[in-house]
Amino acid sequence: MLPFRLALLFLLIIASTVLHVVPLLLVALLKVLLPLPRLRVACNPLLTGIAESWIGVNNRLWDAFTHTRLDVRGDAELHVDGHYLVLANHQSWVDILVLQKVFNRRIPLLRFFLKRQLFWVPLLGLAWWALDFPFMGRYTPKQIARNPALAGRDIEATRRACEKFRAIPVAIMNFVEGTRFTAGKHARQGSPYRHLLKPKSGGVAFVLDAMGEGLHAILDVSIAYPAGSPSLIDLLANRIPEVRVQIRQRAIPAELARGDYQNDREFRVRFQQWMNGLWREKDADMAGLLGADAPAAGD
Template sequence: MLPLRLALISLLIAANTVLHVVPLLSIAVVKALLPSNRLRLASNPLLTGLAESWIGVNNWMMDRFTRTRVSLQEDAPLQADGHYLVLANHQSWVDILVLQKVFNRRIPLLRFFLKRQLFWVPLLGLAWWALDFPFMGRYTRKQIARHPELAMRDIEATRRACEKFRAIPVAIMNFVEGTRFTPAKHATQGAPYRYLLKPKSGGVAFVLDAMGKGLHALLDVTIAYPGGRPSMMDLLADRIPEVRVHVRQRPIPEELLHGDYQDDRAFRARFQQWMNGLWWEKDEDMTRLLPD
């Protein structure tokens, strides 16, 4: 029965994707041909509406075909027209579906910073491009050491994306650990946290610098799986009994909105201290959300 179940769900997901992405791309082409920025901005609600409809159908399928229960704690008055920076810990690709289930149509469409290679994912890559998701090189330290100009490419891509985001309600999503948590990565890093990897502050700093006061709040999201870290296959096979999510709304410190993270060592130290403090609290939240 499991192979039949997986085939059926996969077929429904593919059909939902095609039905939404094809008209989305058609509107994106028309948007690109429009003669004025005002008209292009006016087309954005159509694009985001299609994306939110696609997510809504996926959420319906998650409710219909799995018994996964999302237990949500919120310390945040959410706004569908808000301007948010959303930070979360990262353990599984399931995290993205959980975030979409929690936030769809309750805050602006979540926009992720994506690896440039994901542009080539069939249909979805073009859809992310049409929705102005920024694509990043995410170069390694060795690559940047050999070619320092590569570091500026991602910084400029961040700035270009944030310029577009200033004009629309937005929720900029960042998994600041930079990769999914595994015990092996945790051990290699020597991370001081029990359940988390070390946060990487640079991307957050660049977004705050580029957006300035265009963001009105930080949504700090903690995702915990009492049954253990799941895979996407676990979700499709209905092997995730519960997901626990805690959402805190935090102010963005005024003194961190503008600063030279790359070249000002004192500012970088203050910024990293702030991020590390958030992560210590998140680790405590994970301890509370998970069973002993």
């Protein structure tokens, strides 16, 4: 029964993907060819509408084929025409589907910073490109040591992406830990948080600096899986009993909205202290979501 269920779900997901990506790419091509900027901008709501429809179909498949309970907590004021920076912890690829289910058509379309290699994923890579998802190099310290010029490329890519986002409602998504939580990574880092890896502050700082006053608030999202960190197959196979989500809306500190994170050491220290404080609160939120006697996230 399970193989049949998975095969049916995969077919439905593939069919929905094709039915949405093809018109998405046609509109994107039209946008590129149009001669006037205002005509190109007029294509954006159509592109967003197609993407939201695609996510909506995935959400309906979630409801129809699983009994996974989604427990969402928080008092954030969500607006479909808002301008948000969304920060979340990261344990599983299921996180993305959870975020889309929670926020689709409640805030602007979530846009993620993606690894450049993901551009080559069939259909999806072109869809992300059409929706102006930023593609990043994410170079390792060894690569930067061999070629120091690489250090500024992701910063410049962030600035270019944020310039596009200034003129439209936007929700910029950042998994601040930079990688998925596992017990092994947690131990290697010596993370001071029980349920989280250490936050990487640079990407958040660059987005805030590039967007200026263009962002209205931070949506701080904590995602917890009481039964343990799942895989996508676990979701499709109906093996996730519950997902718990806490949403906190946070003001952007005025003194941290602008600053040279890369070259100003004093600013960088202040920013990291702020992020560490936010992460301590998130760790407490995770403990509350999981229950006092629950194992650390990812166990």
